[in-house]
Amino acid sequence: MAPRVLFVDHSSQIAGAELVLLDLVQDFATEGSVWLFEDGPLRHRLEAAGIRVSMSAPWFRTSGIKRDGSLVRALPAVPALAQITANIGAAARRHDVIYANSQRAFVLSALASIVAGRPLVWHLHDIMSPQHFGYAQIRLAMMLANRLTTRVVVPSQAAAEAYRVAGGKESILRIVPNGISHGPEQADRTAVRAELGLGGGFVFGVFSRLASWKGQHVAIDALAELPTGHCVIAGAALFGEDDYDLALKRRARERGVEHRIRFLGHRDDVPRLMRAMDAVVHPSIEAEPFGRTMVEAMLCRVPVVAAASGAAVEILDGGSVGILVPSGNAGDLARALQNLRASPGLAQDYVDRAEAWARRMYGRAAMCQAIGSIVAEAARERAR
Numbered sequence: 001m002a003p004r005v006l007f008v009d010h011s012s013q014i015a016g017a018e019l020v021l022l023d024l025v026q027d028f029a030t031e032g033s034v035w036l037f038e039d040g041p042l043r044h045r046l047e048a049a050g051i052r053v054s055m056s057a058p059w060f061r062t063s064g065i066k067r068d069g070s071l072v073r074a075l076p077a078v079p080a081l082a083q084i085t086a087n088i089g090a091a092a093r094r095h096d097v098i099y100a101n102s103q104r105a106f107v108l109s110a111l112a113s114i115v116a117g118r119p120l121v122w123h124l125h126d127i128m129s130p131q132h133f134g135y136a137q138i139r140l141a142m143m144l145a146n147r148l149t150t151r152v153v154v155p156s157q158a159a160a161e162a163y164r165v166a167g168g169k170e171s172i173l174r175i176v177p178n179g180i181s182h183g184p185e186q187a188d189r190t191a192v193r194a195e196l197g198l199g200g201g202f203v204f205g206v207f208s209r210l211a212s213w214k215g216q217h218v219a220i221d222a223l224a225e226l227p228t229g230h231c232v233i234a235g236a237a238l239f240g241e242d243d244y245d246l247a248l249k250r251r252a253r254e255r256g257v258e259h260r261i262r263f264l265g266h267r268d269d270v271p272r273l274m275r276a277m278d279a280v281v282h283p284s285i286e287a288e289p290f291g292r293t294m295v296e297a298m299l300c301r302v303p304v305v306a307a308a309s310g311a312a313v314e315i316l317d318g319g320s321v322g323i324l325v326p327s328g329n330a331g332d333l334a335r336a337l338q339n340l341r342a343s344p345g346l347a348q349d350y351v352d353r354a355e356a357w358a359r360r361m362y363g364r365a366a367m368c369q370a371i372g373s374i375v376a377e378a379a380r381e382r383a384r
Ligand code: GLC
Pocket: 015, 016, 017, 020, 125, 126, 155, 178, 288, 289, 290, 291, 292
């Protein structure tokens, strides 16, 4: 019988990690449930898919705190912590495996796994490096991983390498790339552009949540170096990065390109929007753990231009299925976009190879199957 899985995520916002969760839970729907620390759009999506959701008491809140910020500051007071741990532990006793899908969920799930005596799988969606996290947070996470965790799942070689360097145990590590389902096969490019107030000229898009390390400001600077063309920025500040949101809009004004930018906020129709772009840009200035937007763009047959760091290099197969540019350099990004624009043949060449590559490497079914085996392995290991 398939193990009963308790998925735990601290957030109810829908960012990349939560999209992975939404895909995974479908496979465990009959036997599993999800524990969230707060209410929000994720709960609605899960319940609409027929998944059982439990929530921590309303006084336990972690929203409004930066996802990549200090864990110590993010953690609530000790009594609240003890209470939530006990609650997750009680829920875990009705399941065979605990599956932590975010860092904050992981810390509390690790404690709950002791309370409940259940194996713990940690899906680590982050690069555990000092560029992303404080020293104490990395130490705490690695200590809990090495002592209390049965399996750690990471989405890329880049995330695996950072985990090793941080001192994570190799024997429990498994690499499972995000799997992504195909978007709609067709979208009316002209209609989408009209909706966005765009004509037939060159348009590139950036599709990520707004956070300074995701580098949307570099895309704005690159636009300012292009004499013509437009940029679409889709995504919202989901984890307290509202200042960055304002700073981006200010920057667009200061660079004199605000009339050539469309800030769309969070969107649920990303593939449809992507198909109306001439290029999708992935401008992260720190190493990216995965970067689903690159795969989505490849599946939509839109050329990708990405900052060459973290998983982008693997996902674009070293530059053979997309264009890699130095991270944080608006001038190089602008030149790469100019080249694409000047040679439609080049773009066509990339998209043919990229679509085949993305379908082969990043299928949703393959991800669910791999994670299903890891969960089964974890359940067996504890049962011994
Ligand atoms: C996090 C990472 C992102 C990744 C996603 C899913 O949001 O920042 O790179 O695509 O998780 O693993």
